[in-house]
Amino acid sequence: MTIKKVGVLGCGLMGSGIAQVSATAGFDVISLEVDEKFIERGFAGIRKSLAKLAEKGKLNEPVDAILARLKGTTRKEDLADCDIIVEAIIENLAEKRKMFAAIDPIVKPSAIFASNTSSISITETMTATRRADRFVGLHFFNPVPLMNLVEVARTIVTSPEVLETVIAFGKKLGKTPVRTNDMPGFIVNRLLVPYLMDAIRAFEEGVGSVSDIDASMKLGCGYPMGPFTLLDFVGLDTTYYISIVMFDEFKEKRFASPSLLKRMVLAGWHGKKSGKGFYDWSDPAAPAPQDAALRGL
Ligand SMILES: NC(=O)c1ccc[n+]([C@@H]2O[C@H](COP(=O)([O-])OP(=O)(O)OC[C@H]3O[C@@H](n4cnc5c(N)ncnc54)[C@H](O)[C@@H]3O)[C@@H](O)[C@H]2O)c1
Numbered sequence: 001m002t003i004k005k006v007g008v009l010g011c012g013l014m015g016s017g018i019a020q021v022s023a024t025a026g027f028d029v030i031s032l033e034v035d036e037k038f039i040e041r042g043f044a045g046i047r048k049s050l051a052k053l054a055e056k057g058k059l060n061e062p063v064d065a066i067l068a069r070l071k072g073t074t075r076k077e078d079l080a081d082c083d084i085i086v087e088a089i090i091e092n093l094a095e096k097r098k099m100f101a102a103i104d105p106i107v108k109p110s111a112i113f114a115s116n117t118s119s120i121s122i123t124e125t126m127t128a129t130r131r132a133d134r135f136v137g138l139h140f141f142n143p144v145p146l147m148n149l150v151e152v153a154r155t156i157v158t159s160p161e162v163l164e165t166v167i168a169f170g171k172k173l174g175k176t177p178v179r180t181n182d183m184p185g186f187i188v189n190r191l192l193v194p195y196l197m198d199a200i201r202a203f204e205e206g207v208g209s210v211s212d213i214d215a216s217m218k219l220g221c222g223y224p225m226g227p228f229t230l231l232d233f234v235g236l237d238t239t240y241y242i243s244i245v246m247f248d249e250f251k252e253k254r255f256a257s258p259s260l261l262k263r264m265v266l267a268g269w270h271g272k273k274s275g276k277g278f279y280d281w282s283d284p285a286a287p288a289p290q291d292a293a294l295r296g297l
Pocket of ligand 1 (some may be wrong): 092
């Protein structure tokens, strides 16, 4: 199986990154969005990121040559001749199933379908199509151009040939693929989500301040950033949805979302992208911890 053309569904935080690394690796890429304005927003981010990488001498060819392989569309019909589709739309099972069911009759039968979901069952998503054996999880990390890992998740019906093709594709993108079975959260979020939920619970119980908990995990464990900075980067809304799916599957408190996280999401504090989360990001160079507002009393 040869992959030449990549279709990416959604051009948000993750979809734009996946489109960027695919075009950089030499694949023809087409990005599908619901509206032209989201393609423009995503492609502007790609241009900015490629310019930075070029400045650092990390690209093998001019930015324009990479951009020439990248196209945007709002028409599903334009995905017909893709060899692989990587889905990165919102973290919602019904939306993902609707999308895959709609493109299944359009995209050529030999194409592979992959979902970048963080927590939703690949098995439950794939049954919206008639190509269950050609369906995998392909979970990238944020920011996609910089993070080296990609999790490749097989279901019990994934064809071994499809799995190997996707692993080879991940390597061509310059990533290190790891194999995992289709279980909510795969490997990384299975371990990371309880840690993030525990950090919030520790803060709620008054163990320490936002900045002291962050500093502790950075300096005491050598992590590149503390849990609250990471939560603000990933997005509190996304983390909240992931915890709901994982708690629903495992029914264990460690995956349950603390009350504070839910209240922050409901109040629109979604982390860096919304300007506020555990920190106020008005000045991204000096994020201000929000202990006083979060604790209230
Ligand atoms: N944020 C992360 O750190 C992260 C990491 C790994 C995986 N993921 C997963 O990647 C997926 C996308 O997350 P994100 O952070 O990029 O979200 P995002 O909100 O930044 O982007 C989602 C994009 O999908 C588009 N979209 C929604 N419905 C669509 C449709 N029907 N057709 C075409 N486009 C549609 C939206 O317009 C939006 O631009 C989710 O499944 C998420 O769990 C996220």
